[in-house]
Structure formats: structure tokens, C-alpha cells
Amino acid sequence: MQMTEREKKFGELLERLRPRCEEIIAQYERKRSALLPLMHLFQEHEGFVSSQAMYAAAEMLELTPAEVEGVASFYTLLYRRPVGKYMLQVCRGLACTINGGENIMAYFREKLGVAHLQTTDDGLFSYEEVECLAACDRATCMEVNLEFVYDLTPQKVDAMLDAMRAGTYAVAPMAQTEKPERTWSIAQDLDIAAGGKSAGARGVPKPDNAGGVGDASGIIMLDNIINRNVPFFRQTGERAVVDSRAVVETIDEEAARAGH
């Protein structure tokens, strides 16, 4: 497969941002401290933290890509895969919940037709229910692309979504350099692939859950990781599309040849 438009342009973006990156790095006594600021910077321009951005940061900070990925994946505000132009993060904290937050969340889900951690098909909205946003005196609150909106009502939600669709909303849309998929969360993605329930986390395991009892060879898990665009299996250049079953068979054959 060909490189995406975004991937082709990454080198250019990197050269443009490099002076700013160097400025950021110079603020700290140790380079590694610049990791989160660099992730924020790339996300601002690409709409998410791409594999290339992580590789570039690794190079600038003299880290391994695995170290960068290990940090980036810890923080919920760093999106490792494309998201909608409007990130709608509604507070599910206790103070909001006891003041009508549940109704607002249900209203959002119904209006958008998506669940927690999902993006609408048109790529416009990503929806997430987030932990306490520290604005409990103005419940229910939310953030739109990290700008606060307070005292939510269904009417306010309607007006907000309409304005966003019309391109007239007060908060600017985020950069979007790639079309988002159903979700940007890897955990959620594995959940969807496994029929809405992940093996360990909830409910009775289904036999075909990724990594579950019916997936003893790990084919479903492997397929999820390789073909569902989990970062680092798609570096620069061609995107890997691998027949997971063939991989397992090859491993089996090699094992057989080696006499195991």
C-alpha cells in the first residue's frame, strides 16, 4: 500500500517544527523532559500522535521509539490514532454525575450515535466520558478541544453540535490529517473486534475473544495488532498487511523443521 498523504508530508512538517522543538528541548536540563511538550506539539499539527512523530521525538531526545511509545500511551490526552475534528470530552466525575451529568452523557450518545471513546462516521466528532475536569461548581461541564463549556443542557448541546456542523462554532476544529476510524483507543478497538467485550475486562469470555480461550494460537490477537493499525507495526513507507494465519503456520513449520 502507498504512503498516506500525511505520511508523505511528515518530513516537511518535521523540518518546519524542528526549530520550535529545539527551543522546547533547551528549556530543560535533560532532553527527555521535552517529551510531553513535543508530543503536544506534533498532535497540534497532525491531530494525533503519529508513529513518525514518535520516531522523530525519539531521535531528537536520544531515546528508543519504545521508550517514547511507552510514555505516550500512558497519557489519555495523547491520541495515538486519528480522532474527530471536535473532541468532545464530557465530565463523568462525581459532582457532575449527581447534578444531571448522566442525562447529558446519554443525550450526547443518542445525538451522535456513538459510544464512549468512539468517533462518528463523518469523522467530525470524537466522544469521550472523562474523569473530573475541576469545574464542579458549574456542572455538568465538558471540554471541546480542551476548551471548557459549562452548565450543559440538552438545548446547549443541540446548539453546539449544530454550530460545529455548520463550521460556526467558537472553538476551532483540530487538525485532521487522516480519516479517523471507529475509535482511537486500542483497548476499545480490541473490544469492538471481539464483539464489544474484551476477554479479561468484563463479562463472560466469548470463545473468539482476542487472546481468549478460543484464540489459543493467538491468531485473532495477532491479526488485531498487525492489521488494525496499532502504531509501530506501521512505520514510514508501506503499510504492512499480513495474513496472520500464514505467520502462525510459518512459525509452526519452522518449529517442526527444528524438530520441536
Added chain:
Amino acid sequence: MKRLPVPVTKVLTAGIGELDMRGIDAYRERGGYRQWERTLRELQPVDVLKIAEASGLRGRGGAGFPTGRKWSFLPSDKNPRYLVCNCDEAEPGTFKDHMLLEETPHLVLEGMLIGAYGIASHHAFIYIRGEFKRGYEIFCNALEEARKAGYVGNNILGGGYDLEITVHRGAGAYICGEETALLNSLEGKRGEPRLKPPFPAVEGLYQKPTIVNNVETLAYLVPILERGAQWFASVGTERSKGYKIVSVSGHVRKPGNYEVALGTTVREIIDLAGGLRPGRTFLAVQPGGGSSACIFEEHLDWPYDYESMTKAGSMLGSGAFVVFDDTSDFVKAAYNLVRFFAHESCGQCTPCREGGSWMERVLERLVQHRGIPGDYEMLLRISGSITGLNLCPLGDSIEPFLKSVMQRFPEQFKSRIVTEAAQPA
């Protein structure tokens, strides 16, 4: 019974909601940066430390540790040393630092400058919660203004003192409010707490001596320098001195930040926030953030201070004050908080990581009225066996609220347990 109105003294909150104090000119018109100028002109770092100690100021972030004593743990012969202002406010129910950062950024900055001088540091950091993007921008503007005015940088106001300030944005992780996790995050690592000791004062950022202080704590240094340690120490109770911003939310008519003298009663704080909604009765208040146990009717006339809250079986914490009336569903509330801690666990310690998510599952089925016989006892047993077995206080924060409401309102939990035969398919 008619009660007298509670006297409100606005110290840090003076002018907030009435004036725009974001610009440096507006701040200086109100006496801003005079204490920083005076500090540089008249005081040695040790004088600032003595004033902080004499004022009785205690950490306003949650732990309530005496600020001056914390500073005194710095080894005197080790340099460089750092000050880190903790603005990663994320304790459920707390929204005071968010307000200070956005409404009066120069006060926060002046507090940081004085604090950094007090520990003789030449590089201070402020770690701002990732969600506070607006606050981050406001603070960066304030810092630029202060730099232009000569309050930050090299040879400040010609007095020969150098102090650099770096603004650092988090990226969404409650645990980074814990000071050692914050330091790891500031070093570009995952926000995983460190084993203590060594404490940050001895080995903190980049293994150098570091003091981590909350926004509100540092901001109080400014009025303390202005009006004197005695002024601050004369207010409050025996061991809880001065003022505190209380973030009141939940079932009250006028939720908001209220600055009160420590020792103001719980009832008075509820009254300040407009009291309960008409026709409702009081059931409980969670007085110190998501990590604290509830207190009840019998505590309404207790003073709101560090010791009394501890004695009541809870804590003052960050000053988050969530009020519950008789419409409250404590099973849902407990589920909400346990889910929060399970979600925010960094995953280093097994009791917290595994215990939290298992309890979330049990509470989820209770919320759905399909609890299994034994769930009530199991919740108490699991939460009890998480406490005390973790690197940081996050795991220990799961039990207090849950246990307090389970013991007080057991019927709310037990009524959602159904026999096996009655379980939905």
C-alpha cells in the same frame, strides 16, 4: 434557628469574579509584585523560610504537611535545587487551582518566585494539568509579562538573583498530582510514583533536591509576606492556621469556591454555598476530595480543619467539599469513585491495579440491581486488603468513601443483591 452570617475574608480570592486581574498592570495596581520586590531587597532566603514556618502554613494540595518544615528538609550543601509548583489539580471535586490559575496568574507566579527564593532555587517549574489549556495560555502570557518587567530571568531587578521558570503541561493522568509521579512525568517518563524515601527534598527532579508545593500553598506566601506571619497564624485553630479555599459542589444552591478561616464549621460552609435545595435534607458531605470518607449529620457543627476532619474519620485533603442530600444514590456514587481510581491507577502495584478494577465490576452489578449474595462483605474485604499495600496513596484512596457510605447506608447496597435464582439471564 436563625444563624449569624459567616464572616468571609477574601485573601487569595479577593477581586475574583469582580475584576480582570490577568494583566500585569491590573495586578500591580492592587499591590502585585511588591512582596517579590521587597523579598529581593530586604530578605535572605532563610528569612522567607522562617516566615513560612512561623505562619503555620500547611500544604493545601492534600497532605497538609507544614510548608516551612518541608523546605527545611533540603540538604543545605546540595545544588542545584528545584521548586515545582503542582498545578495538576484533578482530585474529584476540587476546582480551586483551576480558578487561581485562570483568574489570578500573577499571584500564582509571585508565590512561585518567593517560594523559589525561599529555598534558594534558580530554576522553578509549574506543572499544569493537560486539560487546563486555557489556564496554561493565561499563565504563559503572565510569565512573559513578568519577564519583560524584569521579575523573572537573570539578575532580577538588578539584585543579582537569577531565577528561570519553565511551564510544563501534563497530558491527562490524575496520578501525576502525586509529587513523585509528577517528577517522573516532568522528566519525560510515565507518571508512576516512586518509592519514598528518598523524599523529593533529598532526591527529586533529576535526582536533585526538589520541593513540590501546591498552587494555593505558594500563593498564600504573598499575603503572608505582606501582612506578616502572625496575621496568618492568628487565624484558624491550634494546629490548622490561616485560610483555605473550599471547593463546594454537589447538592447545594450556590456551588463555588469559598475562602474561609480554617475552623469554620461544616454547617457554615454549607450555608455559605446557599444551603441545600428547597425541601431537601442533608445526608452526607465528602469533605476532602474523592479520596476522603464521608462525614454525616453528627459532624455538621464540627470545625473544618485538618485535625477535626481526621478525628471525624475523614480528612481535609484538597478542600473539595461535595454535599449529598436525600436524593443521593450512594451505590452509584461509590461506583463512580471506584471506577475513577481503577481508571487512574498507574498499574505498578498489584493491589491497586487488580483490586480497583475487580471492585468496579462488583459495584457495576450492584448499580444494575444484580448483586450476588456476599457482594457486600466482599467489597469491604477487598477494599480493606488494598489499603496500605501500595507505593502511593492512590490505592489507599479507594476504601474511605466506599466504606463510610456502606456502613452508613447498608440498605442501599444490600437491597440490590438478588438471589442466584432471581439473577437475570
